[in-house]
Amino acid sequence: MQLTTLGCWAPYPQPSGACSGYLLQEGGRSLLIDTGNGVLSRMLQHIEIKELDAILISHLHPDHLMDIYSLRHAIEAANLEGRMKRVVPLFLPTGPVEDFNRIKGFTKAFDLQIIDELPASREVNVAGFTVTFTPGKHNLPVYSISVTGSKRFVYSGDTAYNQELIKLASGADLFLCEASGLDKDAEYLKENHLTARQAGELAKAAGVKRLMITHFYPEYALSQLQSQAEQGFGQSVELAREGATVTL
Ligand SMILES: [Zn+2]
Ligand SMILES: [Zn+2]
Known part of the structure; x- marks a missing residue:
């Protein structure tokens, strides 16, 4: 499996950078996780649009969503021109309703899969991967995502510290965790996000094998975020x- x-920036990118988006691949299958601004052009450096098997969106904040509007056109064009003969499964939450309703209309590009309406386990097979969604703690509906x-x-x-995420991340081979701030931001972030240190502490509590931090504020030194995360995690x-x- 490759990630x-x-x-990796939030809520806006560094020069030439992009907001949240990750390509997870194995055996010729490709999942796109989050579609922040700048992500589509980056994805096309790795795969053609026809190779995209599914899209998983954690939540509908712009830094995780905006390129869905370009992806829609890229998929529609590929179908129109015969480069592709299918729509792409798109997993997403339903709130906020005005954002969801706009995306709901893109039926020529996406097969909409509403995470809120999945069976109670919220475990589904997506392109041969087992995907599990767990609600997080944020200022709008968000899901943490496990892909096996x-x-x-x-x-x-995007989430504040919560026990459900510790359970979901338990024993993960790779845990990609948001680290939205430094120790000094803890009070400001506490309802909606994790500091780098908290990301480390959460990963330690979950006993993950590897921790990678992301969702970086573009004005911060990454070495400082990394060092506080390492103090929380107790390893690199x-x-x-x-x-x-x-x-x-
Ligand atoms: Zn968010
Ligand atoms: Zn975000």
């Missing part, structure tokens, strides 16, 4: 790096 970081292929990958989405922590692929 490529397409974008030959290894297990877990992505926090990787940084999401745009364009970099890691093997699980």
Whole structure:
């Protein structure tokens, strides 16, 4: 299994950067996780649009969503021109309703799969991967996502510290966790996000094998976020790096 970081900034990118987006691949299958601004052009450096098997969106904040509007056109064009003969499964939550309703109309591009309406386990087979969604703690509906292929990958989405995420991430081969701030931001972030140190502490509580942090505020030194995450985790922590692929 391979994970490529397409974008890692929030809530806006560094120069030439992109917001949240990750390509998870194994055995010729490709899942796109989050579609923040700048993610589509980055994805096309790795796969053609026809190779995209499914899209999973953690939540409908712009830094995780905006490129869905371009993806829609890219998929429609590929179908129109005969390069592709199917729509792409799109897993997403339903709130906020005005954003959801706009996307709901894109039926020529997407096969809409509403995460809120999945069976209680919220476990589904997506392109041969077992995918599990767990609600997070954020200022709008969000899901943390586990994807199991030959290894297990877990992505926090945007969330404050919560026990459900510890359960979901338990024993993960690679845990990609948001680290939206430094220790000094803890009070400001506490209802909606994790600091780098908290990401480390959560990963430690979950006993994950590897921790990679992401969702970086573009004005912060990554080395500082990394060092606080490592203090929380008690071992070395990787940084999401745009364009970099890691093997699980
Ligand atoms: Zn968010
Ligand atoms: Zn975000």
